[in-house]
Amino acid sequence: xxxxxxxxxxxxLLKRDLVLAYRRRAEMVNPMLFFVLVTAMxxxxxxxxxxxxxxxxxxxxxxxxxxxxxxxxxxxxxxxxDDGSLEQFMLSAHPVSILVLAKVLAHWLVTGLPLxxxxxxxxxxxxxxxxAIPTLMLTLVLxxxxxxxxxxxxxxxxxxxxxxxxxxxxxxLPLYVPVLIFATDAVKTAIVGIPTTAQLSILSAMxxxxxxxxPMATAASLRISLS
Amino acid sequence: xxxxxxxxxTTAFEARSLECIRDDRMLFEDxxxxxxxxxxxxxxxxxxxxxxxxxxxLCGIRLPESGELFWEGDSIFRLGPEFHxxxxxxxxxxxxxxxxxPLENLRIARGLGKARADIGLEEALDQVGxxxxxxxxxxxxxxxxxxxxxIARLLVTDAKLWILDEPFTSLDRKGIAHxxxxxxxxxxxxxxxxxxxxxxxxxxxxxxxVRINLSER
Amino acid sequence: MIVxxxxxxxxxxxxxxxxxxxxxxxxVGFLVTLLLGIYxxxxxxxxxxxxxxxxRIMYIHVPAAWMSMFIYVVMAVSGLISLVWRIxxxxxxxxxxxxxxxxxxxxxxxxxxxxxxxxxxxxxxxxARLTAELLLLFLYxxxxxxxxxxEDKRVAARAVSILALVxxxxxxxxxxxxxxxxxxxxxxxxxxxxxxxxxMSMLAPLLIMAISFKLYYGAVVLMRARAEIVExxxxxxxxxxxxxxxxx
Numbered sequence: 001x002x003x004x005x006x007x008x009x010x011x012x013l014l015k016r017d018l019v020l021a022y023r024r025r026a027e028m029v030n031p032m033l034f035f036v037l038v039t040a041m042x043x044x045x046x047x048x049x050x051x052x053x054x055x056x057x058x059x060x061x062x063x064x065x066x067x068x069x070x071x072x073x074x075x076x077x078x079x080x081x082d083d084g085s086l087e088q089f090m091l092s093a094h095p096v097s098i099l100v101l102a103k104v105l106a107h108w109l110v111t112g113l114p115l116x117x118x119x120x121x122x123x124x125x126x127x128x129x130x131x132a133i134p135t136l137m138l139t140l141v142l143x144x145x146x147x148x149x150x151x152x153x154x155x156x157x158x159x160x161x162x163x164x165x166x167x168x169x170x171x172x173l174p175l176y177v178p179v180l181i182f183a184t185d186a187v188k189t190a191i192v193g194i195p196t197t198a199q200l201s202i203l204s205a206m207x208x209x210x211x212x213x214x215p216m217a218t219a220a221s222l223r224i225s226l227s
Numbered sequence: 228x229x230x231x232x233x234x235x236x237t238t239a240f241e242a243r244s245l246e247c248i249r250d251d252r253m254l255f256e257d258x259x260x261x262x263x264x265x266x267x268x269x270x271x272x273x274x275x276x277x278x279x280x281x282x283x284x285l286c287g288i289r290l291p292e293s294g295e296l297f298w299e300g301d302s303i304f305r306l307g308p309e310f311h312x313x314x315x316x317x318x319x320x321x322x323x324x325x326x327x328x329p330l331e332n333l334r335i336a337r338g339l340g341k342a343r344a345d346i347g348l349e350e351a352l353d354q355v356g357x358x359x360x361x362x363x364x365x366x367x368x369x370x371x372x373x374x375x376x377x378i379a380r381l382l383v384t385d386a387k388l389w390i391l392d393e394p395f396t397s398l399d400r401k402g403i404a405h406x407x408x409x410x411x412x413x414x415x416x417x418x419x420x421x422x423x424x425x426x427x428x429x430x431x432x433x434x435x436x437v438r439i440n441l442s443e444r
Numbered sequence: 445m446i447v448x449x450x451x452x453x454x455x456x457x458x459x460x461x462x463x464x465x466x467x468x469x470x471x472v473g474f475l476v477t478l479l480l481g482i483y484x485x486x487x488x489x490x491x492x493x494x495x496x497x498x499x500r501i502m503y504i505h506v507p508a509a510w511m512s513m514f515i516y517v518v519m520a521v522s523g524l525i526s527l528v529w530r531i532x533x534x535x536x537x538x539x540x541x542x543x544x545x546x547x548x549x550x551x552x553x554x555x556x557x558x559x560x561x562x563x564x565x566x567x568x569x570x571x572a573r574l575t576a577e578l579l580l581l582f583l584y585x586x587x588x589x590x591x592x593x594x595e596d597k598r599v600a601a602r603a604v605s606i607l608a609l610v611x612x613x614x615x616x617x618x619x620x621x622x623x624x625x626x627x628x629x630x631x632x633x634x635x636x637x638x639x640x641x642x643x644m645s646m647l648a649p650l651l652i653m654a655i656s657f658k659l660y661y662g663a664v665v666l667m668r669a670r671a672e673i674v675e676x677x678x679x680x681x682x683x684x685x686x687x688x689x690x691x692x
């Protein structure tokens with residue numbers, strides 16, 4: 001296989017998933033709506049004291065992003081599993097991990113990126129100072145792809161199960177903890193006005209690490225789920 | 228059958244003492260065969276005798292309990308994608324996206340495999356009798372037409388070995404005869420096939436069939 | 445050489461026999477070291493000048509916490525071996541270890557919480573080690589849940605092996621992040637045990653207990669593995685013959 005056809009297979013699959021998402025564009029709004037709704041629940045639950053809301057703001061935005069990412073994970077391989085496309089990917093002439101990467105990227109563009117768009121709005125709702133909003137956006141850009149990548153392993157392991165959803169959250173949420181910690185810490189540090197290079201570098205390192213490792217683990221897991 | 232010595236010169240697909248266990252039940256053991264260019268392996272056997280499991284083992288989706296598979300003398304587990312570029316699989320599920328058009332579906336199928344140069348996508352659709360349906364969403368096709376689309380997928384890649392699990396599902400009698408001509412064409416070009424079907428196969432007499440009955444072993 | 449050893453051990457029947465012979469030795473070793481450890485820990489070791497007698501729960505808590513990590517690593521290594529060489533016995537080891545590991549993790553959490561009451565005044569503090577231990581428990585539970593959800597047990601074993609490997613890569617990252625999080629939110633207030641200056645009379649029972657727990661794990665994991673083997677191989681000739689002989 002030449003590298004040319006490998007990259008073209010990657011873009012082909014990426015385009016395919018984006019076209020499919022576009023033809024069902026009504027569904028694209030759902031994770032975003034969920035993100036907004038969960039965030040809105042918190043002030044209702046803890047009271048409207050501005051100080052309190054400000055203190056929990058960064059954490060709430062990120063926990064809501066985590067849950068929204070988790071909720072949308074299931075759609076990553078589900079329909080391809082149901083209609084047999086996933087089998088065809090396993091049997092393609094290209095390394096499965098590259099195809100997985102294309103699918104994860106498409107999934108993130110469709111479900112992760114919209115979170116990024118509404119995040120500033122939510123930050124304002126939760127009294128996050130505007131000086132920290134760029135940092136919040138940066139953590140979302142670096143962090144949500146990690147969530148999609150780690151999540152892809154979990155989905156791949158549970159895609160063949162009838163009630164995989166609950167198990168999926170059990171598998172994936174503990175692995176999301178480092179992203180949650182460093183991302184919220186970065187935002188909190190930014191609110192105080194201290195440089196956040198350390199947290200952002202760690203998040204970038206996690207992104208690179210999961211970009212390298214997760215597609216392989218996902219490919220191996222898909223092979224197991226389909227056997 | 229074919230002598231082992233000839234595997235060096237012609238393309239051959241060989242199974243060596245395959246064993247398959249599913250849900251604690253031994254489906255088959257010590258199953259060996261070789262098929263070469265122009266030959267079709269036809270699996271027979273009652274329901275649950277392991278035909279689908281065997282076909283999935285042959286394409287490398289499922290791992291056998293023991294045994295090995297060789298493509299031109301190399302283990303398919305070692306070859307991985309290099310084996311898959313010579314192979315196309317048609318399973319119970321069509322593997323087409325209902326939200327895409329037949330043409331889009333075929334384009335993806337071609338991109339995933341090793342593209343065949345001598346046939347265009349429209350021509351492949353024409354060969355399976357879907358001329359005029361290029362741009363209709365696959366969702367709007369009938370079950371038989373969707374099966375035809377799945378068969379068209381086999382035509383657009385340069386796969387020598389076709390693995391077909393009940394390829395004639397939801398096709399009418401005329402459709403079956405038509406697809407049989409396509410499969411014969413593939414075998415005549417030096418291709419190979421491994422297949423199961425409930426129908427009596429109406430290939431021409433000069434097509435070499437290797438029959439294995441999983442129920443009577 | 446090593447591969448050949450594993451392949452021989454990989455034969456279920458051989459493993460079943462060898463494991464059966466090893467279990468009594470592990471059990472005896474476990475009981476002896478347990479009694480020894482309890483005796484030294486409760487009666488010989490002196491009381492702590494700060495915490496009085498309550499520190500003695502450490503003799504359960506610390507070895508249990510060590511075991512929770514140790515077993516996860518054993519599980520991941522078995523997982524790797526079963527994925528690479530497809531050896532049945534390491535597959536069995538993975539899932540047999542998971543339940544034992546989860547129990548030790550739970551034990552570490554429970555004793556940590558009991559210990560926390562006299563030390564911190566509450567049952568639970570979001571302390572770095574306890575939090576990391578809690579997340580480890582979730583990882584174990586995920587493995588057990590996935591294994592029970594997949595019907596074909598060979599497929600389940602391979603799925604769980606991958607999950608264990610993913611987990612073992614993530615555990616150091618989780619630990620590091622939890623420590624980072626802890627130092628920020630809660631400046632170090634609690635004096636930790638396990639400082640190098642611990643007196644030998646206090647340290648010795650701890651080490652004895654650690655050995656005892658390892659022997660216990662050895663015994664239990666072999667028992668579980670044997671049970672798992674018999675279940676998996678229930679249709680094979682050697683299991684049927686064995687059952688017939690037992691019946692006589």
